[in-house]
Amino acid sequence: PVFDTLLLTGAAGTLGRALAPSLRALCRTLRLSDLPAALAAPPLQPGDEARPADLADASAMDALLHGVQAVVHLGGVSVEGPFAPILAANLAGTTHLYEAARRAGTRRIVFASSNHVTGGYPQGHSLTTACPPRPDGFYGASKLYGEGLAALYWQRYGIESVCLRIGSATPEPTDARALATWLSLRDLAQLVRCALTAPGVGCTVAYGCSANTRRWWQDDATWARLGYAPQDNAEAWAAQLQDRLLPEGPQRELQGGSFLGIGPFDP
Numbered sequence: 064p065v066f067d068t069l070l071l072t073g074a075a076g077t078l079g080r081a082l083a084p085s086l087r088a089l090c091r092t093l094r095l096s097d098l099p100a101a102l103a104a105p106p107l108q109p110g111d112e113a114r115p116a117d118l119a120d121a122s123a124m125d126a127l128l129h130g131v132q133a134v135v136h137l138g139g140v141s142v143e144g145p146f147a148p149i150l151a152a153n154l155a156g157t158t159h160l161y162e163a164a165r166r167a168g169t170r171r172i173v174f175a176s177s178n179h180v181t182g183g184y185p186q187g188h189s190l191t192t193a194c195p196p197r198p199d200g201f202y203g204a205s206k207l208y209g210e211g212l213a214a215l216y217w218q219r220y221g222i223e224s225v226c227l228r229i230g231s232a233t234p235e236p237t238d239a240r241a242l243a244t245w246l247s248l249r250d251l252a253q254l255v256r257c258a259l260t261a262p263g264v265g266c267t268v269a270y271g272c273s274a275n276t277r278r279w280w281q282d283d284a285t286w287a288r289l290g291y292a293p294q295d296n297a298e299a300w301a302a303q304l305q306d307r308l309l310p311e312g313p314q315r316e317l318q319g320g321s322f323l324g325i326g327p328f329d330p
């Protein structure tokens with residue numbers, strides 16, 4: 064195995080469950096963490112450890128990171144919504160995680176960022192990670208903050224990070240927008256494996272999508288550096304999905320799609 068102990072936060076979530084099998088192949092011990100209620104009946108395999116913890120609870124983080132060489136950080140609020148829960152789980156939670164990683168001597172963090180960091184760009188507009196951020200809500204802005212933490216902990220403390228701006232990671236693409244944004248689950252597994260094992264990543268930000276004919280994110284140089292070579296292409300679903308459109312207006316016009324239809328959140 065590449066790692067002795069690898070920590071997976073958000074382990075009870077959709078992508079946590081999808082990724083656990085491929086992560087087990089990389090480590091002796093996979094430490095699974097999520098909120099206590101979510102991790103009540105964890106799907107444990109030999110070599111797994113279940114460590115329920117709330118990322119918002121700074122005092123729980125040192126024990127969680129103890130002995131951890133690398134982290135796949137998926138835990139947190141995963142959709143647009145009111146600020147308070149995003150503040151607790153994504154802003155405070157990711158800060159607590161990085162701080163504990165610094166104290167524990169953790170070497171690398173793969174951070175599940177999101178395409179919503181640039182969800183305010185028009186659909187069809189080609190982007191690379193060199194383009195200025197344009198978050199489409201509190202959620203996208205919280206992921207941009209996480210990318211900022213990744214840069215800080217690399218620059219000051221030498222902790223490496225790969226921030227993956229994941230598109231739409233689902234078993235199959237589900238609508239016309241996903242013909243551009245889809246990340247198949249096997250490409251996700253490959254991308255996370257590359258992000259954990261590629262040498263000398265420093266602090267790298269990469270979009271995460273499959274080799275979709277209609278993709279908006281032209282991240283080929285970063286993908287090559289990570290060794291990521293996507294195998295899937297949403298175009299195979301084009302005939303059945305290209306008319307499955309979001310409502311007219313910002314949701315259909317901007318890259319963030321349905322998240323542009325959520326909020327604002329006035330009291």
Ligand code: NAI
Binds near residue numbers: 116229
């Ligand atoms: P999910 O919502 O299914 O999983 C997130 C997990 O985080 C949940 O199990 C939840 O209980 C846990 N969590 C929430 N607040 C927490 C806290 N305070 N402390 C500890 N755990 C907490 O989301 P999914 O789809 O599995 O996504 C995983 C990660 O990838 C998320 O960070 C999400 O923002 C990111 N992402 C996912 C995309 C996708 O297509 N599924 C696209 C872009 C980013």
Ligand code: 15L
Binds near residue numbers: 177244
């Ligand atoms: C995300 O960041 C969300 O976590 C996920 O649920 C999807 O909505 C995805 O983006 C997307 O943009 O399709």
